[in-house]
Amino acid sequence: MSVPFPFTTVATAIAFSPYAEANLHESARIANMLNANLVLIHVGRETPQKLEKLELLISQTEIDSKKVKIEFREGDPVKSILDSCAENSVSLLIAGAMKKENLLKFYTGSIARKLCRKATCSILLLTDRSVIRSQCKEIVVSGDDNKKTESTIRTANYFGKLLGAKHITIVDEIDPKESGDLADDDAQLEATAKKRQELKLKELERMKTVEKVLEKDGALAVNHKCIFGKAGYTIGHYAAANRADLLVMNSPDRKLGIMDRVFTHNLEYVLSDLPCCLMIVNPGSTNVV
Amino acid sequence: MRIFSNGLKDWRKSWKGDLRASISVAFIAIPLGLGIALASGVPPLAGVIPSVIGGLLVAWFSGTNLAVHSTPKMLIGVTAAAVITLGGDNLLLGYRLFLAAVVVAGLVQFLLGILRLGVIGDIIPASVIKSLLAAVGVIIIVKEIPILIGSHLHPKNIVDLFMDMPQLMADLNPLVSFIGIASLVIMFLHPKFETPVIKAIPAVVWVILLSVGYSYVLGFAEGNSFSFFSHTVQVDAAFLINLPSNITDAIVFPDMSHIGTMSFWSIVVAIVLISSIEGILSTKAIDRLDPLKRKSNLNKELRVAGLGTAVSGLLGGLPVIPGIVPSSVAVSHNGKGQLIDVFQAIIVLVLVVALSSQLQHIPLAALAGILIHTGYKLLNPKEIANIYRIGSDQLVIFLITLVVTLTSDLLLGITCGIAATLLIHIVRLRSVGKLFNILFRPNVVSYEEEDHHFLVSIKGYCNFLNYPRLKKALDVIPNDATINVDLSLAEFIDHTVLEHLAEYEENHIRRGGNFEIIGMDTHFSSTDHPLSVRFKNNGKKRNPQKLTLTSRQLKLKTLASEFEWGFDLSVRKYITTFEQFHLFKYKTVDRVYNKLIGSINTHSITIQDVDFHEGELQTRTEWQTTIAVIGLNNPIPLFTIEKENIFDRVAAFAGYDDIDFKDFGKFSDTFNLKGENEQSIRALFQPNLLRFLEEEHPFRLESTGKSVLVLGKERLQSEIEIRKLVIFSERLASFFPTTEN
Secondary structure (H helix, E strand, C coil): CCCCCCCCEEEEECCCCHHHHHHHHHHHHHHHHHCCEEEEEEECCCCHHHHHHHHHHHHHCCCCHHHEEEEEECCCHHHHHHHHHHHCCCCEEEEECEECCCCCCEECCHHHHHHHHHCCCEEEEECCCCCCCCCCCEEEEECCCCCCHHHHHHHHHHHHHHHCCCEEEEEEEECHHHHCCCCCCHHHHHHHHHHHHHHHHHHHHHHHHHHHHHHHHCCCEEEEEEEECCCCHHHHHHHHHCCCCEEEEECCCCCCCHHHHHCCCHHHHHHHCECCEEEEECCCHHHCC | CCCCCCCCCCHHHHHHHHHHHHHHHHHHHHHHHHHHHHHCCCCHHHHCHHHHHHHHHHHHHCCCCCCEEECCCCCHHHHHHHHHHHHCCCHHHHHHHHHHHHHHHHHHHHHHHHCCCHHHHCCCCHHHHHHHHHHHHHHHHHHHHHHHCCCCCCCCCHHHHHHCHHHHHHHCCHHHHHHHHHHHHHHHHHHHCCCHHHHHCCHHHHHHHHHHHHHHHHCCCCCEEEEECCEEEEECHHHECCCCCCHHHHCCCCCHHHCCCHHHHHHHHHHHHHHHHHHHHHHHHHHHHCCCCCCCCHHHHHHHHHHHHHHHHHCCCCCCEEEHHHHHHHHHCCCCCCHHHHHHHHHHHHHHHHCHHHHCCCEHHHHHHHHHHHHHHHHCHHHHHHHHHHCHHHHHHHHHHHHHHHHCCHHHHHHHHHHHHHHHHHHHHCCCHHHHHHHHCCCEEEEEEECCEEEEEECEEECCCCHHHHHHHHHCCCCCCEEEEECCCEEEECHHHHHHHHHHHHHHHHCCCEEEEECCCCCEECCCCCCCCEECCCCCCCCCCCCCCCHHHHHHHHHHHHHCCEEECCCEECCCHHHHCHHHCCEEEEEEEEEEEEEECCEEEEEEEEEEEECCHHHCEEEEEEEEEEECCCCCCCEEEEECCCCCCCCCCCCCCCCCCCCCHHHHHHEEEECCCHHHHHHHCCHHHHHHHHHHCCCEEEECCCEEEEECCCCCCCHHHHHHHHHHHHHHHHCCCCCCC
């Protein structure tokens, strides 16, 4: 299976606001860390003033300006950004999450959400609690039973090493229904507990193959957590409860639409209430099913 | 479906005890059944049929382990109203139409059980349920007072009762009210008697024996008149229970002709709702009585009792539920299994057939005495005071439900109670949209932190609507496990959830597990009751609210007094004492609270909850944990010991190497021990200390020379974990030199 790392080209959308400036700095640092090129996408008409301003901004960041490419695009922001990503074979798109006013909750803006749903490259959603600015200690990665999982975990491991993390936690979400979640009386409870134990062992067995691959990559210490709960929600809550710094998840198996927001599931749970920085790993633009 | 959920294998051992117990049970079941039926305005034997059906049919498949089935008393008001609504002046027709509703309700309940909707009674706010119980209590008392004093008036509600009081008093029959009031007095005073002879026979049986004797002596059945001074007092059969001379006449068949009407279905809904609620309440109560600590299967019980109800309705009886009164009599007479239910049904049947002419002599007033006592127990005036202490919001919900139920009906009462609760929550949440979110979003994560230790984390808003999710997470945790419910991410927890959690705590500990709630100590609440609504302040302007003691704090208080330690609840901010530790080099302590101050060996120790954060503004990450600091009276070398995977990489003694011990591979692998003076550290870490640490593997230890910081876990710790922390610190300190040495 292909893995998206090492990320060769990093992109971010750029506007002219204090927040966007911070975003630029972040992206530059990440690109530097990954030793990648940086594509700055501005959705709007190209003018000499804008270009000059952007160049000035870039010169203030730590990245070598030779590695930066500026793209001006007009039209629908989401489409423009995605097109630009495809044309520049971007492997990691960085986007910022907004903070909801008054509430200490991160709320993913509609553009960032759409990007997460539609992008064919990997995405890093930065919350205010940036992984880069502070030390990254706790990385939580999804260990779903999905063919993408292996490359997602490897990416988390790769990223974790770059960020100086000591270990990663693989969270395996198991559908409680699958385990039999009946516990009306003691006999049922016992049967459920037994079934759950079996499932856990099975999951750990499955993880062993992933671990072997990780070992070759030079793995960080790996923790396993098998949690019985709703897919997508559980991992987000776990990340919040354990104050994770970075959550790494698989890209959605299909494009998500409006109905997925109404009947929230998987990724949408995390997007609507970001517990920390989120990385959505897409193993390669051609691999999307 | 398995017959006898706990198996038949033990019946040989227990059948004698069960038979003895069932005699007492049967003697209680008959008068209770008769009384409930009479109060419901249906023929008296309709209330006995459920006991018979319950034992002969339901018991074999029951989801409970020692429940004895009987008639729901909470349905008295519903039944009485339904008979009149359906039948108008024709009481027999009304009764038969009502029986049709009972049959349908039984089938609906069976379906609910199949769909595993036993939780339906759990998502009704706790205060609404309490209010319903109280309302039924009032309904029973109001209905029975005129009968108790032998009046012919029938005031409809509590207002009528007070309005009619003068006429009632004028209509009072001294001979009837004597036995009525005497019955009431016996009911209330019986538990106070310690004399074995009196205690051996249940109060209800005393009442029946004495009152039947009284009615024989005064000749109630034949009719008799007595003159007191110039006043003549009549007694006749109208003051006695009226049973059909032929027992088969009691069997009346339902009339399904109203099945298409709205009123029919609203009665069905009321029966299903009320009998499920009462069934669940009593099943839970019976489980608490079970000396073998078994857990009942609520859904199975719902199914089986539903079928029982349908059969009972077909034969002219009221619904069937597991009854708390007969069941507790069974337990107190050493009954052990469902065989009691079978035996009591047979005995009830035999007694009713054999003694029907004697039963005819039971004065209605005596039954009224028994029922008023039951009504008083349901009303439970102490509980009302308790609700006020929980919070005025709960009292409002309680009163709204009570008033609506009494002036209208139970269904509307429940609806209004739930609406009032929702309204109060909307005001608290300041948003309607969030309620929608609460309904459809998961908010609970439960996982095994280590073997048999579960952490159940609740996020955001947690109220009666999403309680089933929490319930599900808690239900699947094995009985002997340690459960810590972490509420530090929860913004709002309502009274219903807290009450359920308290119930879980009790049951789980009873079954041999540990259960604690952590992370709620800094939530706000409006009263000082441990079960009152808790919420986070979010830094908004609000009325100053008191911080009140949570169950964890109460436990810590007990712990402190046990050890004769000090316990300081106050929240202190801007604390700098932790700055000496490397752990806090890049962290700021926001506040400390729940401080335990004591001594171990000759050293001092403080254990406190610490909220701290790392980074500022955008990079801020907040933590809550419990930290012990041992103050040493003799200096030891500086060192840090940290476990792999600790929540932080601390820049502790940067540049120094990890000190390893050749003979202690496990210690060297698990921990990073660092310090400036390797020689003196090696001198301190003698083999027995290393062995101790290998066994206990704490998260982090840090010595500043004069004090040692002990961190057990990365989160707030439960009381049991704090006890472990104390024991650990005590043993750890014993390895350090004291002044005496």
